[in-house]
Amino acid sequence: MNTCILGLDSGGSKTQWVVADRQGRVVQWGTSEGLDPVTHPQWREQLRALLAKAAGTPLAAAVLGLPLHGELDAVSVEQTDIARQALPCPVTVENDVRIAFDGAFTGAxxxxxxxxxxxxxxxxxxxxxxxxxxxxxxxxxxxxxxxxxxxxxxxxxxxxxxxxxxxxxxxxxxxxxxxxxxxxxxxxxxxxxxxxxxxxxxxxxxxxxxxxxxxxxxxxxxxxxxxxxxxxxxxxxxxxxxxxxxxxxxxxxxxxxxxxxxxxxxxxxxxxxxxxxRLPPVGGALWRAAHNAGWNPDNNWINTLASHLNHTLALPSTSPYPI
The missing domain is CATH 3.30.420.40 (ATPase, nucleotide binding domain)
Structure with missing residues (x-):
């Protein structure tokens, strides 16, 4: 049984990706530079490499929040194609601000x-x-x-x-x-x-x-x-x-x-x-992925995920990302 979901949030300066289980616990995570197609010409290769790290996990669903998605048609098509080819599960690609919205309000x-x-x-x-x-x-x-x-x-x-x-x-x-x-x-x-x-x-x-x-x-x-x-x-x-x-x-x-x-x-x-x-942007991606997987991300699930993300994302990073 596929018991995990993947959420990814990327902007102009950094990318965060998290794999969480059915209980809302973080089981895998990482950070890297941003995947903005305007300023990172290698964004395709970087996205494929990031997704390859999670592709071996039994995923039920994945949601990616990416810069410029829904804004530039050609870029949006490429982003979706790369994600669907790289991951063996249903994948949704959204604008990174949409998943931040989902994280903040969780449908409330x-x-x-x-x-x-x-x-x-x-x-x-x-x-x-x-x-x-x-x-x-x-x-x-x-x-x-x-x-x-x-x-x-x-x-x-x-x-x-x-x-x-x-x-x-x-x-x-x-x-x-x-x-x-x-x-x-x-x-x-x-x-x-x-x-x-x-x-x-x-x-x-x-x-x-x-x-x-x-x-x-x-x-x-x-x-x-x-x-x-x-x-x-x-x-x-x-x-x-x-x-x-x-x-x-x-x-x-x-x-x-x-x-x-x-x-x-x-x-x-x-x-x-x-x-x-309620959740940071990458949590919004995970919350939507949980819905897409047919789970029930209720308040207990959200609270567990929030606690795990607060700890995980607070760990020191070696990359001096701007505010």
Whole structure:
């Protein structure tokens, strides 16, 4: 009997995959770099290699949350084909923000999940039978992803460049940025355009902006406040589009929320505190896989899985992923 399920969550910076059993216990897991087709040309080989690690387990179902799925048709077809060829079980491939939504709410009620990691997007549904799911944002780093780690990094670089020109006056943060990177002002442009993975490299600066905000830098704090305003706009718009009334029911995922000022500002702007996610995004993939396997992922199962994931995902990683 196939007694396990596979859940995988991947974004612009990292991938987490977990195999869990019928009791909701983690039996196998791993992490790797992200599988974003825009910034990782080898994503096909990397995805096949990850799935091969789990293919020998007796799987009843698998759900994968992958970046750009449902956004670019050709990529979506490739992602699904690779997953179905690699795994000897029923496979569902979803957008990574959809599985974060599933993890946050586990089918409980209508809501909006705002994900802000390397990129940003809101996902919303009334969570009723046949209710449509919709997304707000997620247009990518060229003309979207406001409030994301990449967006915060871009704003920090832009403010630094304007300060170096004399068009702005964020001297403290600009010097902190140059010191962090070990650069002189003349070397900054070479650093940016010389990055092998520019999206991830710029997104990694968001963690430093958070640290500078904690240290009292007003310009860094204002960047985080601006990110919060953009993310709150995503939530309010999505809530309105699904017919929500009163203050929105919302939750969040992604490393940008590791800074408490983001959540505090959004709570103020939305007049509602976030719902604590019941499961992390990879847990959302596992919860849906359990449904697809014909199991009954009830509250006890969810609680057991949450406990195991909290322990497993808290184990130290050797990869310095950005927020």
């Amino acid at each position: 009620h209508a809501g909006v999940l705002i994900l802000a990691g390397t990129g940003s997007m809101a996902w919303a549904s009334r969570n009723e039978d046949d209710a449509p799911h919709l997304r707000v944002g997620g247009w990518g780093d060229v003309f979207g992803d406001e409030g994301s780690a990449h967006w915060i990094g871009i704003q920090a670089l832009a403010l630094a460049s304007r300060t170096l020109d004399g068009r702005a006056h964020a001297a403290r943060m600009t010097q902190a940025l140059l010191s962090h990177l070990g650069l002189t002002p003349d070397e900054l442009i070479d650093w940016v355009y010389g990055l092998s993975n520019r999206r991830a490299g710029v997104a990694a600066l968001a963690a430093q902006v958070s640290a500078w905000a904690d240290a009292g830098d007003p310009d860094a704090l204002e960047l985080l406040n601006a990110a919060a305003r953009h993310l709150a706009e995503h939530v309010a718009t999505a809530w309105q589009r699904i017919g929500g009334v009163n203050a929105p029911v919302w939750s969040h995922a992604g490393g940008v929320f590791s800074h408490p000022d983001i959540t505090r500002q959004m709570t103020r702007l939305l007049s509602a505190a976030p719902v604590t996610p």
